[in-house]
Amino acid sequence: MTKPRLLWVNVTFFTVSTLMALVAAPLWGYFHGFETWQWLTLIVLFSYCNLSITAGYHRLWSHKTYQAHPALRWLFALGGALAIQNSVIHWSSDHRVHHRHVDDNKVDPYSAGRGFWFSHIGWMLREYQPDRYDDYGNVRDLQKDPVVAFQHKHYLALTLVMNFGIPLLLGMVFGDVIGALLLVGFVRIFLTHHTTFFINSLAHIWGKRTYSDKHTARDNGFLALLTFGEGYHNFHHSFENDYRNGIRWFDYDPTKWLIKGASLLGLAQGLRKTPEELIVKARLTRQLEETKVRAQAKGLCFNELHRHYEETLAAAQHYYQLRKRWLQMKKAKLMQSVEALELRRQLEEMGEKFRQMQSHWQQLRLQLA
Structure with missing residues (x-):
C-alpha cells in the first residue's frame, strides 16, 4: 500500500x-x-x-x-x-x-x-x-x-x-x-x-x-x-x-x-456542567465492571457487589433529586418554610446514608479485588 x-x-x-x-x-x-x-x-x-x-x-x-x-x-x-x-x-x-x-x-x-x-x-x-x-x-x-x-x-x-x-x-x-x-x-x-x-x-x-x-x-x-x-x-x-x-x-x-x-x-x-448524578452513575458502573472482572478471575461470587451497586445508585439518584428540589427552594428564597425545613432534614439524612453506602461500596470492592 x-x-x-x-x-x-x-x-x-x-x-x-x-x-x-x-x-x-x-x-x-x-x-x-x-x-x-x-x-x-x-x-x-x-x-x-x-x-x-x-x-x-x-x-x-x-x-x-x-x-x-x-x-x-x-x-x-x-x-x-x-x-x-x-x-x-x-x-x-x-x-x-x-x-x-x-x-x-x-x-x-x-x-x-x-x-x-x-x-x-x-x-x-x-x-x-x-x-x-x-x-x-x-x-x-x-x-x-x-x-x-x-x-x-x-x-x-x-x-x-x-x-x-x-x-x-x-x-x-x-x-x-x-x-x-x-x-x-x-x-x-x-x-x-x-x-x-x-x-x-x-x-x-x-x-x-x-x-x-x-x-x-x-x-x-x-x-x-x-x-x-x-x-x-x-x-x-x-x-x-x-x-x-x-x-x-x-x-x-x-x-x-x-x-x-x-x-x-x-x-x-452559559457554563455547561454535567449533572452530578450522571457522573456518579458512570463512575459506579465503571467500578462495577472492573471489580466483576477481577472477581471472576479469582472465582469469587459478586452477587452482593451487584446488589449493593443497585442500592448505591438508587441512593445517589434520590439524594440528587432532593438536592435539586432544595436548590430550587433556595433560589426562590423559601428556605424558612415548613416544607423547606423538612426537605433539608431529608437531604441531610439522605446525604449521610449515601456517604455510608459509598464507603461500604469501596470496602466491598477492595474485598473482591
Whole structure:
C-alpha cells in the first residue's frame, strides 16, 4: 500500500523548530546565557498559548461548553495563532471528527489505535485525509463567528506577526534578539506543541478509564499538570459538553479556573456542567465492571457487589433529586418554610446514608479485588 504523500511544509517546520529548540537554544544558553526576562516571557507566553488552545480552541469553540465575550475570543484567537496549531476552524473540524469517530483508524484524524507516534505527530506529517478540508461542513456554526472567520482568513499573517514580532520586539528592547527568538520563540513553540500533542497521544494510552471503557481516553493527573487540565481525558470523552475536565476541587485544571474566573468578570456565560448524578452513575458502573472482572478471575461470587451497586445508585439518584428540589427552594428564597425545613432534614439524612453506602461500596470492592 502506497503511503500518503509527505506534507513537506509541516515536516520542514517541525524539523527546524525541534533543532532550534533542542540544539541551537542550549548552545546559545551555554555560550551566551539567558536573562531572567527571557525565562519569564517564555513561561507567560507558553501559558498564554496553551490556555488559548484549551480554553479557546477546545472548550469554547470545538465543544461550545460556554459562551465568551468578544474580547476573550480575540485573546484566544491571537493566542492560537501564536501557538501555531492552525486556525480555529481547521483545529475544531479535526477535533469534532475525532470525538465523533474516536479510535476509528479510518476516520479519526489522530486515532490512538494507530500508535503513539501517529497520534502524537505523525498524522500531521502526511496527507492522510486530503478531501476533508474542502468545505469544513462540521464547523459551519463557527464560520458565523466574525472573530473566527477573521482569524481563519488571515491565519498565516497573524502567525508570522505573533511569532516573529513579539520575540523581535522584546529582543530589541532588552538587547538580545537572537536569545529572544530562540527561547521565547522556538523553545516556547516546541513546548507548546508537544504538551498539547500529549492530549492526543499519551492521554489515550496512559492512565485510568474512570468513567468509560468505550474509548481509549484515560485520566492522568500528571498529564493534567503538563496540559493545563486536559489530562482528565476519560472524563472529557465521557462528558464532552462539560466546561470542566477536572471536576474535583483538588484536580489541577487551570483551564476550568480561567473559564470560571472569566464568568465572574462577565467575560463568559452559559457554563455547561454535567449533572452530578450522571457522573456518579458512570463512575459506579465503571467500578462495577472492573471489580466483576477481577472477581471472576479469582472465582469469587459478586452477587452482593451487584446488589449493593443497585442500592448505591438508587441512593445517589434520590439524594440528587432532593438536592435539586432544595436548590430550587433556595433560589426562590423559601428556605424558612415548613416544607423547606423538612426537605433539608431529608437531604441531610439522605446525604449521610449515601456517604455510608459509598464507603461500604469501596470496602466491598477492595474485598473482591
